Amino acid sequence: TELLEGEDDPLADADVPDEPVESGLQTFTEGAPSVLGVQARYGAETAVRRINENDGIAGRQMNLDVVEESDAYLTNYQQFVDDGKDVTFGPISSSGHAEMVPEIEAQEVINVSTDGTVTTLYEEDFPDVTYSFRFQNHDVMEALAAVEQAVEVLGADSIDTYAGINPNYAFGQDEMELFSAGIEQLTGAEEVYSGFPDLGTGDMSTHITEVNSEAPDVVFSSCWGGDATLLLEQGHANDMFDAIDVLVGPVLYGSANDLSEDLVRGPIYSGSRNFYWGEPSTDRWSPAADLVDEVQSEYGVVPTAHFMSGYGAVTAWATAAEKAVRLLGRWPEQEELAMVLENHGFFTPAGYHTIGADHQGYSNAHFGELTWSDEHDAAALANVNVFAAKNVSPPPGEISADWIGSW
Amino acid sequence: MLEHVLNGLYYGSVLFMIASGMTIIFGVLGILNLAHGELYALGAFCAFSIVGFFAGQVAAPTGPVTAIVFALVVLAGSLAAAAVLLPVGGALEATFVRPIYDRDEVYQLLLTYGLLLVLTDVMKFVWGPSPVDVGVFSGINEIPTTELVGFSYPSYNVLVILIGVAVFGWLVWFFDRTKTGRIVRATAINREMSTAIGVSTDRMFTLVFAIGAFFAGFGGAMVSIGPGSASLGMGLRWLVLSFVVIVIGGLGSLRGAFVGALLVGVSSRIVTPYFPQLELAVPFLLMVLVLLVRPEGLYGTWGEIQ
Amino acid sequence: MSRFLVDRDGETRVRLSEGMELTKTQSVLAVVGLVVLFAVPDITRLTGLSFQAIHRGILFGLAAVGLNLLLRHTELVSFGHAAFFGVGAYGAAVLASHFEVSSGLLLLLGGVLAATTIAVLIGYFVSGYLDIYFALLTLAFNQVLYAFVLQSGYFNYSDGLSVRPDGLNPPTLFGLQWTSTGYDLILYYFTVVVLVGSLLVMWKLVNSPFGRALDAIGQDRTRARFVGIPVEKYVWIAFVISGIYGGLAGGLFALLQLHVSPDPTLYAFVSGEILFMAILGGFGTLVGPVVGGVVLVYLLIQAPFYVEYYNAVTGLVLIGVVLFLPEGILGSVPKIGTGLARRRRDPGLLRDDIAAIGSSIRRGVTRAVTTVRIIVFGVN
Amino acid sequence: MSTLGPGSDAGPGGSDPLLEVSNLTATVEGFEVTHGIDLEVNEGEAVALVGRNGAGKTSTFRSIMGLTPVANGSIRLRGEELLDMRPERIPKRGIGYQPESRDLFTGMTVEENFRLPVWTAGKARGIEDEDAVVEDVFDLFDELEERRDAEVQNLSGGQGKMTAIGRALALRPDLLILDEPLEGLAPVVVENVKSYIREIIDRDISVLIAESNASHVPEIVDRMYVIERGEIVDSGDPEALSSDEEIQMLMQGGGE
Amino acid sequence: MLEARDLRKEFGELRATDDVSLTFGETAGEMVFIVGPNGAGKTTLINLLTGLLEPDQGSVVVHGEENGTPVEEDITEMAPEDRVKQGLVRSFQIVHVFEEMTVRENLRVAVLSRHGKTLSMRSVDDGHEGVEREIDHLLAQFRLEDVQHEVAETLPHGDRKLLDVAMSFGLDPTYLLLDEPTAGVATREKEYVIETIVEASEADGVTTVTIEHDMDLVKEYADRLVVLHEGAVFREGDPSLLETDSELRRVLLGVDE
Ligand SMILES: Nc1ncnc2c1ncn2[C@@H]1O[C@H](COP(=O)(O)OP(=O)(O)OP(=O)(O)O)[C@@H](O)[C@H]1O
Ligand SMILES: Nc1ncnc2c1ncn2[C@@H]1O[C@H](COP(=O)(O)OP(=O)(O)OP(=O)(O)O)[C@@H](O)[C@H]1O
Ligand SMILES: [Mg+2]
Ligand SMILES: [Mg+2]
Numbered sequence A: 001t002e003l004l005e006g007e008d009d010p011l012a013d014a015d016v017p018d019e020p021v022e023s024g025l026q027t028f029t030e031g032a033p034s035v036l037g038v039q040a041r042y043g044a045e046t047a048v049r050r051i052n053e054n055d056g057i058a059g060r061q062m063n064l065d066v067v068e069e070s071d072a073y074l075t076n077y078q079q080f081v082d083d084g085k086d087v088t089f090g091p092i093s094s095s096g097h098a099e100m101v102p103e104i105e106a107q108e109v110i111n112v113s114t115d116g117t118v119t120t121l122y123e124e125d126f127p128d129v130t131y132s133f134r135f136q137n138h139d140v141m142e143a144l145a146a147v148e149q150a151v152e153v154l155g156a157d158s159i160d161t162y163a164g165i166n167p168n169y170a171f172g173q174d175e176m177e178l179f180s181a182g183i184e185q186l187t188g189a190e191e192v193y194s195g196f197p198d199l200g201t202g203d204m205s206t207h208i209t210e211v212n213s214e215a216p217d218v219v220f221s222s223c224w225g226g227d228a229t230l231l232l233e234q235g236h237a238n239d240m241f242d243a244i245d246v247l248v249g250p251v252l253y254g255s256a257n258d259l260s261e262d263l264v265r266g267p268i269y270s271g272s273r274n275f276y277w278g279e280p281s282t283d284r285w286s287p288a289a290d291l292v293d294e295v296q297s298e299y300g301v302v303p304t305a306h307f308m309s310g311y312g313a314v315t316a317w318a319t320a321a322e323k324a325v326r327l328l329g330r331w332p333e334q335e336e337l338a339m340v341l342e343n344h345g346f347f348t349p350a351g352y353h354t355i356g357a358d359h360q361g362y363s364n365a366h367f368g369e370l371t372w373s374d375e376h377d378a379a380a381l382a383n384v385n386v387f388a389a390k391n392v393s394p395p396p397g398e399i400s401a402d403w404i405g406s407w
Numbered sequence B: 001m002l003e004h005v006l007n008g009l010y011y012g013s014v015l016f017m018i019a020s021g022m023t024i025i026f027g028v029l030g031i032l033n034l035a036h037g038e039l040y041a042l043g044a045f046c047a048f049s050i051v052g053f054f055a056g057q058v059a060a061p062t063g064p065v066t067a068i069v070f071a072l073v074v075l076a077g078s079l080a081a082a083a084v085l086l087p088v089g090g091a092l093e094a095t096f097v098r099p100i101y102d103r104d105e106v107y108q109l110l111l112t113y114g115l116l117l118v119l120t121d122v123m124k125f126v127w128g129p130s131p132v133d134v135g136v137f138s139g140i141n142e143i144p145t146t147e148l149v150g151f152s153y154p155s156y157n158v159l160v161i162l163i164g165v166a167v168f169g170w171l172v173w174f175f176d177r178t179k180t181g182r183i184v185r186a187t188a189i190n191r192e193m194s195t196a197i198g199v200s201t202d203r204m205f206t207l208v209f210a211i212g213a214f215f216a217g218f219g220g221a222m223v224s225i226g227p228g229s230a231s232l233g234m235g236l237r238w239l240v241l242s243f244v245v246i247v248i249g250g251l252g253s254l255r256g257a258f259v260g261a262l263l264v265g266v267s268s269r270i271v272t273p274y275f276p277q278l279e280l281a282v283p284f285l286l287m288v289l290v291l292l293v294r295p296e297g298l299y300g301t302w303g304e305i306q
Numbered sequence C: 001m002s003r004f005l006v007d008r009d010g011e012t013r014v015r016l017s018e019g020m021e022l023t024k025t026q027s028v029l030a031v032v033g034l035v036v037l038f039a040v041p042d043i044t045r046l047t048g049l050s051f052q053a054i055h056r057g058i059l060f061g062l063a064a065v066g067l068n069l070l071l072r073h074t075e076l077v078s079f080g081h082a083a084f085f086g087v088g089a090y091g092a093a094v095l096a097s098h099f100e101v102s103s104g105l106l107l108l109l110g111g112v113l114a115a116t117t118i119a120v121l122i123g124y125f126v127s128g129y130l131d132i133y134f135a136l137l138t139l140a141f142n143q144v145l146y147a148f149v150l151q152s153g154y155f156n157y158s159d160g161l162s163v164r165p166d167g168l169n170p171p172t173l174f175g176l177q178w179t180s181t182g183y184d185l186i187l188y189y190f191t192v193v194v195l196v197g198s199l200l201v202m203w204k205l206v207n208s209p210f211g212r213a214l215d216a217i218g219q220d221r222t223r224a225r226f227v228g229i230p231v232e233k234y235v236w237i238a239f240v241i242s243g244i245y246g247g248l249a250g251g252l253f254a255l256l257q258l259h260v261s262p263d264p265t266l267y268a269f270v271s272g273e274i275l276f277m278a279i280l281g282g283f284g285t286l287v288g289p290v291v292g293g294v295v296l297v298y299l300l301i302q303a304p305f306y307v308e309y310y311n312a313v314t315g316l317v318l319i320g321v322v323l324f325l326p327e328g329i330l331g332s333v334p335k336i337g338t339g340l341a342r343r344r345r346d347p348g349l350l351r352d353d354i355a356a357i358g359s360s361i362r363r364g365v366t367r368a369v370t371t372v373r374i375i376v377f378g379v380n
Numbered sequence D: 001m002s003t004l005g006p007g008s009d010a011g012p013g014g015s016d017p018l019l020e021v022s023n024l025t026a027t028v029e030g031f032e033v034t035h036g037i038d039l040e041v042n043e044g045e046a047v048a049l050v051g052r053n054g055a056g057k058t059s060t061f062r063s064i065m066g067l068t069p070v071a072n073g074s075i076r077l078r079g080e081e082l083l084d085m086r087p088e089r090i091p092k093r094g095i096g097y098q099p100e101s102r103d104l105f106t107g108m109t110v111e112e113n114f115r116l117p118v119w120t121a122g123k124a125r126g127i128e129d130e131d132a133v134v135e136d137v138f139d140l141f142d143e144l145e146e147r148r149d150a151e152v153q154n155l156s157g158g159q160g161k162m163t164a165i166g167r168a169l170a171l172r173p174d175l176l177i178l179d180e181p182l183e184g185l186a187p188v189v190v191e192n193v194k195s196y197i198r199e200i201i202d203r204d205i206s207v208l209i210a211e212s213n214a215s216h217v218p219e220i221v222d223r224m225y226v227i228e229r230g231e232i233v234d235s236g237d238p239e240a241l242s243s244d245e246e247i248q249m250l251m252q253g254g255g256e
Numbered sequence E: 001m002l003e004a005r006d007l008r009k010e011f012g013e014l015r016a017t018d019d020v021s022l023t024f025g026e027t028a029g030e031m032v033f034i035v036g037p038n039g040a041g042k043t044t045l046i047n048l049l050t051g052l053l054e055p056d057q058g059s060v061v062v063h064g065e066e067n068g069t070p071v072e073e074d075i076t077e078m079a080p081e082d083r084v085k086q087g088l089v090r091s092f093q094i095v096h097v098f099e100e101m102t103v104r105e106n107l108r109v110a111v112l113s114r115h116g117k118t119l120s121m122r123s124v125d126d127g128h129e130g131v132e133r134e135i136d137h138l139l140a141q142f143r144l145e146d147v148q149h150e151v152a153e154t155l156p157h158g159d160r161k162l163l164d165v166a167m168s169f170g171l172d173p174t175y176l177l178l179d180e181p182t183a184g185v186a187t188r189e190k191e192y193v194i195e196t197i198v199e200a201s202e203a204d205g206v207t208t209v210t211i212e213h214d215m216d217l218v219k220e221y222a223d224r225l226v227v228l229h230e231g232a233v234f235r236e237g238d239p240s241l242l243e244t245d246s247e248l249r250r251v252l253l254g255v256d257e
Helices: A034-053 A073-082 A094-107 A121-125 A140-154 A170-187 A205-214 A225-237 A291-299 A305-328 A334-341 A400-405 B002-029 B036-057 B064-100 B105-127 B155-177 B179-189 B191-196 B201-225 B235-249 B254-274 B282-293 C024-047 C051-074 C082-098 C104-126 C131-151 C180-206 C209-219 C221-226 C231-257 C262-266 C268-281 C288-306 C310-324 C333-345 C348-377 D057-064 D110-121 D130-140 D142-147 D157-169 D187-202 D214-219 D238-243 D245-251 E042-050 E080-085 E103-114 E129-141 E157-170 E187-203 E215-221 E246-253
Strands: A021-027 A062-068 A087-089 A111-113 A132-137 A161-165 A190-195 A218-220 A246-248 A268-272 A345-348 A351-355 A360-362 A365-373 A378-387 C005-008 C011-017 C020-022 D019-028 D037-041 D046-050 D070-077 D095-098 D175-179 D206-211 D223-228 D231-236 E002-011 E014-024 E031-035 E057-066 E069-074 E088-090 E175-179 E207-211 E224-229 E232-237
Touching (some): A021 A305, A034 A062, A034 A291, A062 A073, A062 C288, A073 C288, A094 A132, A094 A170, A094 C180, A132 A305, A132 A351, A140 A170, A140 A218, A140 A365, A140 A400, A161 A170, A161 A205, A170 A218, A170 A400, A205 B002, A305 A334, A305 A345, B002 B036, B002 B179, B002 B201, B002 B254, B036 B064, B036 B105, B036 B235, B064 C310, B105 C268, B155 B179, B155 B254, B179 B191, B179 D110, B191 B201, B235 B282, B235 C131, B254 B282, B282 C131, C020 C180, C024 C051, C024 C180, C051 C082, C051 C180, C051 C209, C051 C268, C051 C288, C082 C131, C082 C262, C082 C268, C104 C231, C131 C262, C131 C268, C180 C209, C180 C231, C209 C231, C221 E080, C231 C262, C268 C288, C333 C348, D019 D057, D037 D046, D037 D206, D046 D057, D057 D175, D057 D206, D110 D130, D130 D142, D142 D157, D157 D175, D157 D187, D187 D206, D187 D214, D214 D238, E002 E042, E014 E232, E031 E215, E042 E207, E103 E157, E129 E157, E157 E175, E157 E187, E175 E187, E187 E215, E224 E246
Parallel strands (some): A021 A062, A087 A111, A132 A360, A218 A246, D046 D206, D095 D175, D175 D206, E031 E207, E031 E224, E088 E175, E175 E207
Antiparallel strands (some): A268 A365, A345 A351, A351 A360, C005 C011, D019 D037, D019 D070, D223 D231, E002 E057, E057 E069
């Protein structure tokens, strides 16, 4: 299989049950947040499909059930456990993930979250967990990559003012706070406006008007999904891109499939999470090289970062399981598998990832200029910068805020 | 400041289109239609399909003239999309709502909530679970209204404000000046006596529900061809905001709905930049304030509702 | 007659206490209900039903019982009961995460007190309003509260607060630290006891002169005033009582979920759901709202596991109840009972039923088709 | 000819009664409120239905208008069964109805209250000149002329009653049904309304009146029925019946 | 003694109550009848006295006695329910009863309220003996025993009216303001109503103020007559005015002499 090559295969003799691995994913399957969730689902399904086509995990096939996370994270997880799942994935929601962690520890069935980006979750709230993981790179990374990108494009000296337009919930507030800390540390720039439109709003013009009148050098936005499209549409309509120097938005690219050619014009930069297109180079590793075509023909969309969240969460667990079988000569217990997952390194088409000792994922961050790809009829990134994991996320065990302060 | 006011008028106009349908249905039928937000969402989805098709027939605008043609095509498309809501609204009224007019009003709430859920899944079945966007917004903005306003401002917003005023004008004209409109009002005031002078109240109610659905759908089309997109569940927020608007304005009052919508729109857009934390709460605070001062809303009543 | 049996209207009734009597059928149903409630953990283990979903449903049902005091008696539709549910939950969560209170009962008490305070405040403003104005005013207060919590760092924005006083373990119950499963079970039985107690209190309440006064207010405010009932004050009291029920349910919810965030507890749609539970279960009955709570929560949470179009399934169930069970689920039981009895005696009626349903569907479809034809083609 | 005369489809006027109610049993919320009512109104005739409160007068009228469900019996207008008809067709067939409580279209002007029936049923009644019909009503009730643009909720009790009658007349009915047109009016007003009703009858419109106070009846109608507990107990010449002792006893329970 | 001082109420242009000053119950147990054409302002006056409406001008005053010295209390601002507690009780022209309760339950609410027991948590079915006995008495007084278990909304109009008046009696009034208590009540029952009113005023010293259109009743029972016309007091005095005052006869009865 792809996962292992070599003659004397310890897996062949391993004591592994015949029945397939059962897994469950909870994610946003409909409505506005499905821009993220459907991609995560495609990613997870693609990973499962690839695993099964390649003789499964140590020979075991894998089944995946998907359920809408709505606001029933805990009940969903419990239902999965009751149904006898070997592992669960998701959710996307940050509060949902925070709510689940203790329950996961109590139920002792591994969950690998696809997103669930609460900054402090594994740093402060649950520094010492066993069964709960987050594939997603430390979310500090996206805000800081945006800082680095802004500095890269404009130069630290020419950034005097910045503003933010972020969705009005914990994620948006966290991101803005991190971005502010980072950019003030690096450039000494001053915040001139920070607005928080409602999540899923139909109109951001008031914030854009305000940004226009302040004309900051950099605008940061963690808007995603429909909010990202809306921001770009109204930004263009109100000539925001004439008033500002750059817009950096780590999650804008998540709407790659919904943006049109005219929307991506202008000094707009995005990327960050596990970006895999053109960078890291895909030409020599077929799982990466085939991915975009496979996804386009299977689902009619290009994969985005959240696709990789789903893909990566499944792959992290599956590769670790196979590693454990190889080590133990049998199928691991939950606890053993959890131990293997710590400090586990593995490849996805987005590059090399590790799950840190703090249970969250680390990998390089990528940021580039939003452009249009005629080939894929979707938005793409150009001139991608790569920021090493250690430059955009604190080392395991350190508190982000302290670490940024030490820049 | 002027720009913030314009933003508020734009927002208020969209709000009015949705709330007007709700206020009509409530004023005449006495039904608080919880599925109204879904009718609005349905309009947005229909606009995606129909406007998308229409816009595909004409070239993307290259200059002012073609932009105006383009805008007209899009407008025609959104009217066609909203027109889909006429039979949908009528059929919903005839099949589900009509049997329960005489029941306790709380059952109407439960029934329309059930309809809300079913409609959501109908849209999921037809358009899939993910948001869709026609993307004609920038095309319409090629119309050079910017010079007219005197500063850079999206033509689309101006267009929506004009349409909002036109819709209000049309509704007032229809209900105050046309015979059909007066008959509808009479039906609202006294159902039995309307029957006794030869009004088919069943048909009037169906018509009113259909008109209400039409304007919800038109509002949805405006949002979907605008910067927003059509997504499942998009109706919920607007449903609640429509409540707020019609209560501020006074139940069953069209003028109230108009003033209420603009008030909510403008106040929230003016307050937001200075007190960003209040964006979500402004409409509700406004409503509480209005009701504490004028318990019956800004304008009296219209129709049989006291 | 013994102390527990009385004769009234030619029927022997079970007497629980002064003024609380059950007919024979009611007693049987009550006993069966209690047994089922206590057996839920075992039933769910055997049948694969979701224990958590039922527990959650009971809690929302408890909130709906409180709301029903307003709905059934003062005839006021509250669209804002999530305010109390949410504040009850947040009250417990704040004590646990900011003050590290570890006793579950103290957390619950804190939640109830917080909810009561909020109910006193909101009730002061809304008790003079009627109909939809009351409904939407309660909704507005609810949303203002929601917006406030969502914006507030103290409540940790949309991420919400954990109800684990030491950060990892659930609060203690009855002075003991339980394992996860033990905790769930103990909390469940505690919930059942609270529920039964709350129902008895509510029963007592609505059959007291105060309950009658609320009925009077609901049926004719002017008359109520002119028999000397201070209408606003009594509505206010009823509002607070129903808020306490909401707070109690919310506090228990916090203990169950061990994490409280705004959307599932404080958002206006939660208010709507609590209202719909009461109607669905039968708002003319005492226990109906609990049944409605369990049914609706179960549908909302579990349907996604079985069908893709789970919203439609829930929606169709609700529409079906409205059209075919005119008094809600529990409220229609007596009618169904007599209907069934008649059909057992005369199976021919069944054929009529089927014919009736068939023709009502046909009529509906014909009506809809005609309507569409009129609208589309302008002709009849 | 006055535009207020009977509509164009007035039948040949043979021996068939204009309105024939037979064996009518009406139900309100499951309760039978009338039991086998039989009554007739002939072309050009004025008939009264007299009985005390709760006797079933209003229920009978509402049944004729299709507003109260009928369990049994038949209601024929010129031989055509009204029970098979949707209620809104009944006014179009030529019955104008003034309900017991005023039930005007509040928020609208007097004139609009007169125009509405023309809009809804004018075509069926063969009305070509809307304005002429409306002016004719105002001619009849010339007190209303100056209140033409007043919204009806601001009218006095007497003016309101007149507006309600006028609204029924604007249909150009063949049969006018008046439910207690004199009730609750001051004695002065009563006299005025009585003379209007006589004027209407002079225009060849048949009239069916409900009254709970028998003393007014002989001055207005040709024939009367006495209704008691949902049943017709007597009928005949109003003068004779009104002076009948037993009937008087029965009627004393009547309202003010 | 209940006093209206310069009461005025305007509805837009219309002055429904035009500076009315009246006193009721100077002699305890007085029976006053208020008459006047439709729209004269009779109901409005009662609404002002009982607090259903707020006057634009003027005041409502209750005169009493404390330790032998006369005291007066201005109750213009007092809430209706508190006026009821002071013994100022009314019935309604348009019937107001608790539609979904039975006759007995309707009366029970009134009697419980009078006893100040509406906040009690004791079951209504048990242990309010005194209350039930009072209800029985009221039922007998108004001949409502036969329908005591009927739901109010299904009652014939006359019985509903009786129930409305009976509830007012159940409140143990000092001043009883009755708005057309006999309108729509059949002849036989009309007499019960009037007799009950007479009984109350004679035996319990209740001051009654009754709006009435039936002049025969007025002539027979009134101690004093108040005629309202266009909002103002037109005549006040002995019921014989109805025979002697030709101006009054013209306005009220439309009799030109
Ligand atoms: N909603 C109802 N529920 C039950 N019974 C009703 C209802 N409406 C009317 N009734 C009964 O029907 C009977 C006939 O009433 P109807 O109104 O026809 O009498 P009427 O002769 O017109 O009396 P009135 O002189 O008071 O107008 C009465 O006994 C009344 O109590
Ligand atoms: N709420 C109101 N708004 C406007 N006008 C009112 C209102 N209430 C009463 N009126 C008017 O005030 C005048 C006096 O009304 P009121 O009810 O006191 O008359 P009344 O003497 O009781 O007559 P009736 O004998 O017909 O009952 C009438 O012209 C009436 O139309
Ligand atoms: Mg009648
Ligand atoms: Mg009056």
